Amino acid sequence: MKFDAQDCKLVAKTQLTPTIYDFRLQNAELAEITKPGQFAHLLVPGKTLRRPISICDVEGDMIRLVFEVRGEGTKILAGTEVGDTINMICPLGKGFDIPTDKKIIFVGGGIGVPPMLYSAKSAGKNSVVINGFRDKSAVILTEDFKKIGCKLIETTDNGSYGIHGFVTQPLEEMIDNADMICACGPTPMLKNIAAMAQQHQKECFVSLEQRMACGVGACLGCAVGVKKADGSTTYQHVCKNGPVFRAEEVAW
Amino acid sequence: MADLSVNIAGVHFDNPIIAASGTIGFGHEYGELYPLSVFGGISCKGTTLKERPGNPPPRIAETPMGMLNAVGLQNPGVEHFINVELPWLKQQNTVVIANAAGSTEEDYCKITEILSDTDVDMIELNISCPNVKEGGAQFGTSPESVEKITKAVRKHCTKPLIIKLSPNVADIAAVAKAAESAGADAVSLINTLTGMRIDINTRKPIIKNVTGGMSGPAVFPVAVRMVYQVKKAVKIPVIGLGGISTWQDAVEMIMAGADAIQIGTVLFTDPYAPIKISEGLHGYLDSHDIASVTELTATVKV
Numbered sequence: 001m002k003f004d005a006q007d008c009k010l011v012a013k014t015q016l017t018p019t020i021y022d023f024r025l026q027n028a029e030l031a032e033i034t035k036p037g038q039f040a041h042l043l044v045p046g047k048t049l050r051r052p053i054s055i056c057d058v059e060g061d062m063i064r065l066v067f068e069v070r071g072e073g074t075k076i077l078a079g080t081e082v083g084d085t086i087n088m089i090c091p092l093g094k095g096f097d098i099p100t101d102k103k104i105i106f107v108g109g110g111i112g113v114p115p116m117l118y119s120a121k122s123a124g125k126n127s128v129v130i131n132g133f134r135d136k137s138a139v140i141l142t143e144d145f146k147k148i149g150c151k152l153i154e155t156t157d158n159g160s161y162g163i164h165g166f167v168t169q170p171l172e173e174m175i176d177n178a179d180m181i182c183a184c185g186p187t188p189m190l191k192n193i194a195a196m197a198q199q200h201q202k203e204c205f206v207s208l209e210q211r212m213a214c215g216v217g218a219c220l221g222c223a224v225g226v227k228k229a230d231g232s233t234t235y236q237h238v239c240k241n242g243p244v245f246r247a248e249e250v251a252w
Numbered sequence: 253m254a255d256l257s258v259n260i261a262g263v264h265f266d267n268p269i270i271a272a273s274g275t276i277g278f279g280h281e282y283g284e285l286y287p288l289s290v291f292g293g294i295s296c297k298g299t300t301l302k303e304r305p306g307n308p309p310p311r312i313a314e315t316p317m318g319m320l321n322a323v324g325l326q327n328p329g330v331e332h333f334i335n336v337e338l339p340w341l342k343q344q345n346t347v348v349i350a351n352a353a354g355s356t357e358e359d360y361c362k363i364t365e366i367l368s369d370t371d372v373d374m375i376e377l378n379i380s381c382p383n384v385k386e387g388g389a390q391f392g393t394s395p396e397s398v399e400k401i402t403k404a405v406r407k408h409c410t411k412p413l414i415i416k417l418s419p420n421v422a423d424i425a426a427v428a429k430a431a432e433s434a435g436a437d438a439v440s441l442i443n444t445l446t447g448m449r450i451d452i453n454t455r456k457p458i459i460k461n462v463t464g465g466m467s468g469p470a471v472f473p474v475a476v477r478m479v480y481q482v483k484k485a486v487k488i489p490v491i492g493l494g495g496i497s498t499w500q501d502a503v504e505m506i507m508a509g510a511d512a513i514q515i516g517t518v519l520f521t522d523p524y525a526p527i528k529i530s531e532g533l534h535g536y537l538d539s540h541d542i543a544s545v546t547e548l549t550a551t552v553k554v
Contacts, residue, residue, distance in 0.1 A: 002284050005523050048317060049314045049520060050520065089523065212312065213321065213520045214520045216282070218281040219275055219321070222309070223309040225309075235308075
C-alpha cells in the first residue's frame with residue numbers, strides 16, 4: 001500500500017497561536033508508511049475539495065499535523081473535536097529524501113516550519129534548523145525542535161524574538177559548512193534560498209504548495225513550472241512529483 | 253442481486269459507472285486503492301495528437317459545492333497513450349474509452365483515425381473543453397458545428413463514437429440531435445459549465461486562465477435537466493454526468509434518462525465513491541424488486 005483514504009481519530013488538539021492548530025491523529029497503518037515531507041489530504045465536511053496539510057511528525061501510531069486557519073476549509077477542520085474522526089488520504093507525495101551521513105540545514109518559514117520537524121528528526125542530532133517567523137506571536141514548535149537535539153536558530157522579521165531578520169541571514173553564514181539544504185515556506189523565501197544554494201553549489205530541496213484537487217496525481221490541477229533539460233519549461237505536479245522538488249529544477 | 257450491466261452502442265459494461273475524463277488520468281493513481289474494474293469503464297484523460305503542457309497555475313479554485321478547473325488538456329500525446337497507457341489499461345477489466353481532443357477538424361479526424369486502429373473500446377470526442385482557446389469548444393457550441401465535426405470524424409472512426417456535449421449552449425436537445433443525425437453512437441453530457449472566481453484581496457481571478465470549467469454537486473441539477481431533455485430528443489444511448497456524488501444522485505440521473513453515468517469530481521472528495529455508488533445502486537434495485545438497472549432509465553414520471 002502506497003497510500004489510502006482512512007478515518008483517523010483526533011486524539012489530541014492544541015492551539016499553538018490564535019490561528020495555528022496542532023492535531024494528533026491516530027492511525028497505525030498510515031503512520032507506519034508516512035515519511036518526512038509528505039502530506040495528508042483531509043476531507044472537510046461540506047466541502048468538495050480536501051485540504052492538503054504537510055506532515056509535522058510521526059510518533060508511533062500517531063500522525064501529527066500543524067496547520068494554519070487560512071479560509072473556510074481550514075476553519076472547519078480546526079473545529080474538529082477530540083474523539084471525532086477526520087478522513088485522510090495519506091501519505092501523499094514525494095517527501096525529503098534524508099541521508100544520515102550528510103550535514104543538512106533545514107529551513108522553515110512560517111507555516112512551512114512544521115514539516116521540518118519530522119525531517120530534522122530523521123536526520124539525527126548533527127542537523128541545523130533555521131526557523132523564521134513574522135513576529136514573536138507566530139513562533140511555534142520551539143520546544144519540539146529542542147527535544148530532537150538539533151541546533152536550533154530562530155528569527156523574526158521584526159526582531160521581537162530570536163535573531164532580527166530573515167532566515168537567509170543565518171543561512172548565509174552557515175551554508176558553507178553544510179552538504180544539503182531542505183526548505184519549506186513562502187515562495188520568495190524558497191526562491192532566495194535556492195539562489196543562495198546554487199551560488200554556494202549546495203544540494204537544495206524545496207517543498208512547494210499549489211491549489212490542489214485530487215492530491216494523488218490524477219487531475220493534474222496543482223501544476224508547478226519545472227525546467228526541462230533543453231531549457232524549456234514544462235509542468236509537474238505538487239501532489240505527485242512533489243511537494244519536494246530539487247530547487248534547481250523549479251522554474252521560479 | 254440486480255444486474256448492473258449495460259450495453260452502450262454495442263459495448264458491454266459490467267456496471268453503468270464510468271470514470272469521467274480528466275478526473276482519473278489513465279487510471280494508475282486510483283488503481284492504487286482498488287481494482288479499476290470497480291468502474292464499468294474509464295474515459296481517459298483528454299488526448300491530443302501531440303503532447304500538451306497545459307495551462308499555467310493556479311488551475312484550481314473551489315466554489316460552493318464544487319470547483320473550477322483550467323488544466324488545459326495537459327496530456328502526453330496520442331502516441332504515448334497508445335504505446336504506454338493503453339496496454340496497461342486493457343488489462344484492468346474495464347471498458348477503455350479514449351477521449352480525443354484537438355483544435356481543428358483535421359486534428360479530430362486524424363486522432364480518431366489513429367485511435368480507431370488500436371484496442372480502445374470506444375472513442376469519446378471532446379468538443380467541449382472550455383479551458384483552451386483552441387480546445388475544441390468552438391465545435392460544440394451550435395447544432396450546426398456539432399453536426400459538421402461529427403460527420404467529418406465519423407468517416408475516420410471505426411470505433412463506437414461518443415460525442416461529449418457542452419452545457420454552454422442555448423438548446424442542448426438540438427445539439428444532441430445534430431450529433432445523432434451526423435452518426436454519433438452515443439452522447440455524454442454535461443461537460444463543465446464555464447465559471448470564474450475572483451480573489452477580493454488581490455482583485456485577480458483565482459485561476460490564471462481567468463475562467464475555468466465548473467463541476468461538482470453544484471452543477472448536478474443542471475445536468476439532470478439536460479439529460480432529461482436530451483433523452484427525449486434522441487434514440488442513441490445517453491451517458492449522464494455532472495456532479496453525481498452519491499448512489500441517490502446516480503439513481504436520479506438514470507431516471508432522468510441516462511443509460512450509463514460518469515463520475516468525476518466526487519473522486520477528489522471521496523476516492524472510494526465508485527464502490528459506494530455501486531453498492532447503493534444494488535441496494536436500491538433489490539429493495540424495489542428491479543432486476544436490471546436498464547429498467548430504471550428514463551422512468552421519471554412527469
